[in-house]
Amino acid sequence: MSGHSKWSTIKRKKGAADAKRGKIFSRMSKEITVAVKEGGGSDPEGNPRLRMAIQNAKGVNMPKDNIERAIKKGIGGEANSYIEQTFEGYGPFGVAVFVECLTDNQNRTVQEVRAAFTKNDGSLGTNGSLEFIFDRKGVFTLPVREEMDIEELELELIDGGADELTIEEDYLTVLCALENFGNLNKKFEELNLETENAELQRIPNNTKTVNDEEFQKVMKLIDTLEDNDDVQQVWHNLEVGEGQEELLN
Template sequence: MSGHSQFKNIMYRKGAQDSKRSKMFSKFAREITAAAKIGLPDPAMNPRLRTAILAARAQNMPKDNIERAIKKSQEAGGADYIEVRYEGFAPGGVGIIVEALTDNRNRTAGEVRSLFTKYGGNLGETGAVSFSFDRVGEIEYPLSAGSAEEMLEAAIEAGADDCESDAEAHWLTTTIDAFSEVQAELEKKFGPAKSAAIGWRPQNTVEVDEEKGEKLLKLIDSLEDSDDVQKVYANFEMSDKVMEKLSA
């Protein structure tokens, strides 16, 4: 049950600044609408929708916004979002996976390609990066939920693959198949998770220095600012000192 995920460096996570909150809610709403349209509009019967709502609530998205996004999925003539994935490389050979929900594939592809080029990277073929990542379920609990020992024991009993605790949170990893079951078991004991989602976890990481790290973080920031982009994953590792300097 041990590992070296170094979550803070592997997947760059921006804080939920007020200036980003509106855009963040828009992304949550798009995922909720897409999930409700693909499956049933009832979260009890739709695991993807349930996970999307959980993620939105964890960031204090208003209940009205969530209900409006679900209702939108049932409206005639509403946008049909297509799930697309782009894979490419940033300076220094860092692999990046971009997941998007779009109603215009050509527009999104052009924007993503342009951003990679702008910051010294390049898009690759599908599979060029994802083969070096694992598709996993990730569940995050605040430290207040329980001790590291309690969380580890509960993770093992629930069927999780990995459980790590650091100074910020408890991080659990599951297989895709076990994700919903593990999430439900942990919720019985600790309440709703801070976040829970299916994501990409790199098998190995690439160390980047300040020069390459600056371009990399600008690329990730720009991709995340795109309305169509839902999530960005990268297999980089950066020292805390460099990360703090570039994130300031």
């Protein structure tokens, strides 16, 4: 899991940078709006998908006004009808790449995602072609605080369905099986612990290592995909090597 742990750190750093440019805010807004329309209304207490979307938006310091505007958009029916769409393929040097989208125009999204792969020496595969590489797991991250009793917390979270806990750079990352995601989220609420991020991630069970030059080429594809307005998440099995974090700056 070292590759995943390192990538969690990278995603936080990149997330902070993306938030400054407003890109991650637009993705959060879309998820909130869709959660209202499809997840069971505008009350977070009765709509788990919305509750989690708001929680994640707060985790990246999205302004309250933006959150409320996205909720109203879902209530008012102003939002486009979004379709969830996924793509699987390989980037340069055999790195597996899984793309999750929310789109109101599937043809446009297919064309743009295919172009991103083609222009960056990648190739799209068929749906299901990467099933053997990625496992879908629940992932929760939150900052470690001085008052936390980590050993006691670990026992509580295991009781709630956690499989693995890791601490890196003062952040606690908790993993669980897909089927335990809801229960573990409730456990955090019972413990009055507000997570900075809670989501279902596609975790690679094997990773690829590349040199610095190759790393930058793979990241160019990933950045191109993440810059697409229809793309919500990009997962991959690239191992972030020592010193390669600096190449993201």
